[in-house]
Amino acid sequence: xxxxxxGAASYEQVDWEAIHWQTANQEVSRLQARxxxxxxxxxxxKVKALQYLLTHSFSAKVLAVKRVTxxxxxxxxxxxxxxxxxxxxKASAVSSLRxxxxxxxxxxxxxxPKKNGKMRPLGIPTMKDRAMQALYRLALDPVAESTGDTxxxxxRRQRSTADxxxxxxxxxxxxxxxxxILEGDIKSCFDLISHEWLLENIPTDKxxxxxxxxxxxxxxxxxxxxxxGTPQGxxxxxxxxxxxxxxxxxxxxxxxxxxPSPKVNFVRYADDFIVTAAYKETLEHEVLPxxxxxxxxxxxxxxxxxxxxxxxxxxxxxxxxxxxxxxxKLIIQPAKKNTLTFMSNVRQIIDTNxxxxxxxxxxxxxxxxxxxxxxxxxxxxxxxxGSVDHAIFKTLWRWAKRRHPRKGKRWIKDKYFxxxxxxxxxxxxxxxxxxxxxxTIHLFSASxxxxxxxxxxxxxxxxxxxxxxxxxxxxxxxxPVTNFSV
Numbered sequence: 001x002x003x004x005x006x007g008a009a010s011y012e013q014v015d016w017e018a019i020h021w022q023t024a025n026q027e028v029s030r031l032q033a034r035x036x037x038x039x040x041x042x043x044x045x046k047v048k049a050l051q052y053l054l055t056h057s058f059s060a061k062v063l064a065v066k067r068v069t070x071x072x073x074x075x076x077x078x079x080x081x082x083x084x085x086x087x088x089x090k091a092s093a094v095s096s097l098r099x100x101x102x103x104x105x106x107x108x109x110x111x112x113p114k115k116n117g118k119m120r121p122l123g124i125p126t127m128k129d130r131a132m133q134a135l136y137r138l139a140l141d142p143v144a145e146s147t148g149d150t151x152x153x154x155x156r157r158q159r160s161t162a163d164x165x166x167x168x169x170x171x172x173x174x175x176x177x178x179x180x181i182l183e184g185d186i187k188s189c190f191d192l193i194s195h196e197w198l199l200e201n202i203p204t205d206k207x208x209x210x211x212x213x214x215x216x217x218x219x220x221x222x223x224x225x226x227x228x229g230t231p232q233g234x235x236x237x238x239x240x241x242x243x244x245x246x247x248x249x250x251x252x253x254x255x256x257x258x259x260p261s262p263k264v265n266f267v268r269y270a271d272d273f274i275v276t277a278a279y280k281e282t283l284e285h286e287v288l289p290x291x292x293x294x295x296x297x298x299x300x301x302x303x304x305x306x307x308x309x310x311x312x313x314x315x316x317x318x319x320x321x322x323x324x325x326x327x328x329k330l331i332i333q334p335a336k337k338n339t340l341t342f343m344s345n346v347r348q349i350i351d352t353n354x355x356x357x358x359x360x361x362x363x364x365x366x367x368x369x370x371x372x373x374x375x376x377x378x379x380x381x382x383x384x385x386g387s388v389d390h391a392i393f394k395t396l397w398r399w400a401k402r403r404h405p406r407k408g409k410r411w412i413k414d415k416y417f418x419x420x421x422x423x424x425x426x427x428x429x430x431x432x433x434x435x436x437x438x439x440t441i442h443l444f445s446a447s448x449x450x451x452x453x454x455x456x457x458x459x460x461x462x463x464x465x466x467x468x469x470x471x472x473x474x475x476x477x478x479x480p481v482t483n484f485s486v
Contacts, residue, residue: 014091019062027059032142032464039146047203051139055205061097064134065090068127068235078126079108079218097131099208104129107217107231109224115341121191123217123231133212133236140204142464144239149249150459154270155238157463158472161319162378164269165332166456168323171265171276172312173330178263178276182283183316185306186245186295189271190237191229193244194299198230202243212236228299241271248273248294255290256282269319283309321379332379339384342372343391350399358416358429359441361399365392366444373446378454385446396427396443418442 031054038046054060068074069084077083084093107123114120125133145156153164171177195213199206212234216225230237249266252275256264263278264287275291277283295301310316315324320338324331345368353361369392373385400412413425420426420442427443457475461468 014062014094016087016091016094021062021066024059024062027057028054028063028138029464031057031060032138033466035139035142036146036462036464039143044203047143051204054139055135056099058094060135060138061094061131064097064131064138065093067134068130069093073124073130076124077108078124078129079105080126082127084127093128093131096128097135099205102132102208102211104132104211104215106215106223107233109217109219115337120232122233124233125215125231125235129212129215130235132208133234136204136208137236137239140202140236140239140243143203144243144246145462145464148242148246149266149268151249151266152242152246152268154268154272155242158461158475159457161269161375162454163456164267164319165321165378166454167267168274168318169330169332170456171267172323172325175328177312177330178265178278179312180277180280180283181310181312181316182275182277182287183306183308183310183318184273184275184291185303186271187301187303188229189245189300190232190241192299192301193229193241195228197298198240198244202240238270244298244300245271248291251290251294252287256286267318272319274316274318280309280311320375334376334379334381334384339388342368343388346392347395350395354399354402357431358427359431360429362427362429362441362443363431366441369444369446370449373444373449377449377451380451381449382447382451385449388446392443393425393427421448 031050035047035050035054038044038050065084069090074085075083084090105126105128107125110122110124111119112122141157148156151164151167153159153161153167172181195210198213199210202209213230214226216223217231218224230240245268249268252264252266256262262282263276264282265276267274275283275287277287292302312323312325312330315322317323317335317337320335322333322335346365349364349368350361353364356364369388373381376384396416397412400416404412404415416427416429417425418428420428423445426445428440430438430440433439455475455478458471461471463472
């Protein structure tokens, strides 16, 4: 297979290292743009035909394999124990992505801890099934972006938690904004979505989709059937979940925006959302029934323990931020729970590296501190940043004293805490650079992160639509959109 033959049939011999990635991306983008156009025109037969072309193209298949062999799960195997870690295996994988005779393997079930102490089930597909899902996501995502709710921000290209928070500011900051907020959380969203609803409403290959949904999972060497839900851990699952929940904002707009000043607004990130209203009774007796009916049709329901109605002066947490009005002014700050979780993570890193050098400890801490600070840099975080820096300093001081119990405070200070960038008491260490020389590094300070107002993405902007290309190019130059864990 020649490097430039990006649209050729995938059963031919593949030379992985000769693939022309720019050509492959251009070919897929061209088909995705055509899917967007057909979706906007309501030509669903055309959408189906274009999706078929894309999912059977060589370009899409190599990009699907590239994605699953370069993401964070590339070393995690499914039930077959296989990983694709060589060019030869990747080339062979491209040739294996055929629809005829395809039968997905059961998922490997694992559990990860949730914030509330419970365990969240994750399903790990095989590499081949991940690649097939990535392939079909390339064809489904342009449809999802063209039909998605305006104020849905989770698991979508060019959208982030910062966009969702900025939209919250836009609707709650005005003096005469809504006073009551419904904090919505959907109970076990991924696990309970109706298979029947998905098969009837998701515009993708129904045969392939049914096979994924019914693949089952293996736990303790036993095969368990799956009758509901889409597995957390599957590449296509976030798109399926988003498309399941899309339409709720439109339903609320249809019901309430013609009424006199109800101030009903909707913001969603994945399966977490808020709805605002001028009166508590509007949320209780009008909004809630609409949401419950919408979810019930899809096999879902609200979580009774996490769904509640709150006054804006009491404040509420959303996506790691606390939003509250003080004397009519909206203040958004890092949530206390989010900050405590972050500090617990920092302390765990320090406690598990008692024998590490200061330099190696800094290498582990800096990405964590920098990522958390950047996540919160768009809100009123300066005071919290200062408190966090002080708490980290105290933890590092205890770490240093424990390492040198017979040394005095002055000696410890001189060894580990230096003057840097006009600041004293900066935790400092050394590491070996690539050329073998010693390099001095310093602990990142959360307070050094500038507070910058985020510019929200336009609600109708579609990254697959060529008419928005210039907008996203300009936006990325001025404001790189980055997602950080909440």
